Amino acid sequence: MVKIGITARLFLSLLIVSLLTAVGVGFGTRWSFQRGFQGYLNEVESRRMEAMAEELAQAYQEHGGNWQFMRGNRAAWERTTGAIGRERATAPRTSVNADAGGSSIYYAVPDKAPRRLGLFDMDGNHLAGNLQTGPSLRYQPVLVEGRPVATLVGAPLRGLQEEAEQGFLLQQQRDSVLIGIATLVLAALAALLLARSFVAPTRRLIHAAAKVAAGDYAVRVPRGQRDELGTLAHNFNIMAATLESNEALRRHFMADLSHELRTPLSVLQAQLEAMEDGLEPTDATSLALLQDEVATLTRLVEDMRQITLSEVGAFGYQREPLDLGALLESELNKWREPLAHAGMTVQAGMLPHLTVEGDTIRLRQLLRNLFNNALRHAEGATELRVALHVHRQQAVLTITDNGHGVSEAALTMLFERFWRGDSARTRATGGSGLGLSICRSIVSAHGGDIGASHAAPTGLCITITLPLAEQAS
Structure with missing residues (x-):
């Protein structure tokens, strides 16, 4: 089966439409021209009959x-009616009459026109010419001093009678x-041209797309026109760009993951070898290090x-109405002491009781990750403010520190998987770069949203919105 490309199909479609249009216009023009030209000749024939009627009236007067x-x-x-035809034959552009406006009338009627004409007296008796009668004939009175003395009868043109007209x-x-x-x-x-441009x-x-499929995520296409194809581009x-960014994050994460795995494995291997060689005692201290x-x-x-699990949607969520304020206060109490040891005081105030539909285990995991993130990475922070309120039928939770904060570029990357703000972070201070990404998955699964912004005057603010339960709204 022959494969026809889009260019060929589009070209053929436009060509067929153009062909049909040309054929339709051609036939329409031909029909209209023939009809109009036939009408024009009949009109000229009518004018010629008027001129013949004048010639006949003059001959009538000349013969008493x-x-x-x-008669007979x-x-x-032929001598009387043929004068008009002879004038045409000898001078095609010579006028033989003038209309009411003074314009010259040029007759282009076949010389054989008298054969289609007949003359009848006022009693209907045939005098000369054609004997045709009928409703479709033309009747031109022959007037002498305003009084009809005969009738000139002419058959209408049924086609082109002369070679010149047919040739035209x-x-x-x-x-x-x-x-x-x-x-x-x-x-x-x-x-x-249009098909190719499309x-x-x-x-x-x-x-x-073929390059992207081959792994070249740096490829870009020019947008071009501001149309649907431009939007697609x-x-x-x-x-x-997203694939390129994800690939860069994946490679960065794999490098970090290799480092994270290699470090504890190296320590384990070295410690075990030392214990095996008798260089280190097998005591509680060594076992604690392991x-x-x-x-x-x-x-x-x-x-x-x-x-x-979060990426494949395999988290098991057991949703039920729960008091978000009570859950937050319970989890916060567990972190007050670790945060205090890190030099941060917690400002929470009275937390309202807001009911949301959620999974208690996953929401606790969410709060633990957020507090742990503040504990580990809020450099220079001395205060952690926690607030919960309602806005537009949404429970809004904010966790704000007054540390050094992060850069503007880092704000957009905080919740990306595998991202870590400091590439030189050690295992003692940093994690795998997955905590906030897990937080985003949990919040999204609850129909909410999570974001980060700069705090005033310094620091970082994490904002979470969760829909209130129906009975609470």
Whole structure:
């Protein structure tokens, strides 16, 4: 089966539409021209009959006011009516009459026109010419001093009677065909250019998508026009930038993870080898050191498991109405002493009782991660302010420290997985870079939102919004 590309399909579609339009216009023009030209000839024939009626009236007067000279006299009939035809034959552009406005009238009627004309007296007796009668005929009275003395009867034109007129019509038709062909060629060229201009952005996107599929996330496509294809190109660039950023974060995390795993494993290996060689005693102190390194490894593996579960939606959420204020106060009481040891006082005040639909275990995990993050990373902080209030049917929780804060660029990256604010952070002060990412997953699963902003005058403010339970709203 022959494969037809988008360019060919679009070109053929536009070409077919142009062809149908040209054919339709051609047939319509031909029909309209033939009809109009036939009407024009009939109108000219009517004018010519008026001129013939004047010639006949003059001949009538010259012969004593009777038609005896015309009755049965073919020569007199042709001599009288043929004068108009001879004028046309000898001088096609010579006027033989003038209309009421003084404009000259030029007759282009076949010389054989008298054969379609007949003359009848006022009693209906045939005098000369054609004997046709009927409702479709033209009747032109022959007037002498305003009094009708006879009637000139003419059969309407049923077609083109003369070679010149037929040749004129054929010439017009040939010209129309040539114009139609030229128009169709121009339309084909325009359709080809238009099809290529439409498909060019699509081809660029196809090539760029192939590069992204091959792992080249740095590729970008020009946006071009401000239309749907331009919007698609813009969204593609955003997607590529996101993939590039995620890939960079993944590589950064893998490097950090390798370092995090290598450090406790190296300590474990060195300690065990020393104990095995008798360089270190196998006592409680040595075992405690080994236990600390195992705990570090366990915490790192657990963080990895948590973030993986959150990404695949495998967290088990048992939602039920719960008092967020009571849960916050309970968890905060557990952290007051560790925070105080770190030099931070907690300012919480009276926390309101707000009911939300949530999983108690996951919300406790959320609060633990946030307080642990403040404990570990709020450098220079001496105060931690915790507030809970209602805004637009949402429970709003803010945790604010007065430390050094983070940079503007870091604000947008705090909740990204694998991100750590200080690449040189040690295991003693830093974690895996997954805690806040887990927080975002928990909040999102509860239909809420989490964000970070600069605190005044210094510090960092984490804001969480959760929808209130229906009975509480």
